[in-house]
Amino acid sequence: MQNPEIQISALTPESIPEIFPLAERFHQEFGYQGTFDREAFFNHWEAQILNGDGTVLVAEVDEKIVGTIGYSQTIDQFNGWPTTLVSFWYVDRYLRRGLLGARLLHIMEEHQRDCGSKRILIGHPNSSQYTLHHAGFESIETGYEKVI
DSSP, X not given: OOOOOEEEEEOOGGGGGGGHHHHXXXXXXXXXXXXXXXXXXXXXXXXXHHTTSEEEEEEEETTEEEEEXXXXXXXXXXXXXXXXXXXXXXXXXXXXXXXXXXXXXXXXXXXXXXXXXXXXXXOOOGGGHHHHHHTTOOXXXXXXXXXX
16 A cells, blocks of 8 residues: 655644644643633634744645644743744644654754744653654653643
């Protein structure tokens, strides 16, 4: 069987609702608190894309979105470096053992390097450690959450 062709492109604000199913699965699988709020997600990424600070890439196979990564650029408060913050990175379970996740990560990194970013910060579940280490990322801290 031949590998399917994967198309990767950036979302426009109008197409943000197309990734709601993936964003909801990301929210559920990684144990975020509360209920996924489509309106909040849409408003956040619409503003990020329209002001030029944020990008959401999608990977499609046969016109079906199977992976996505959302990130924004900011200025580091301590050293002034342009810094990329990855908010989410999700690939359908049946494609996770392939290179799609690494490809999305690589394209994001190249895009941000071209935009002048000097550093990328990304949180991840433990299952993503191998891919991130292989891509040159180093663990710098552990995150904690307390819902109040």
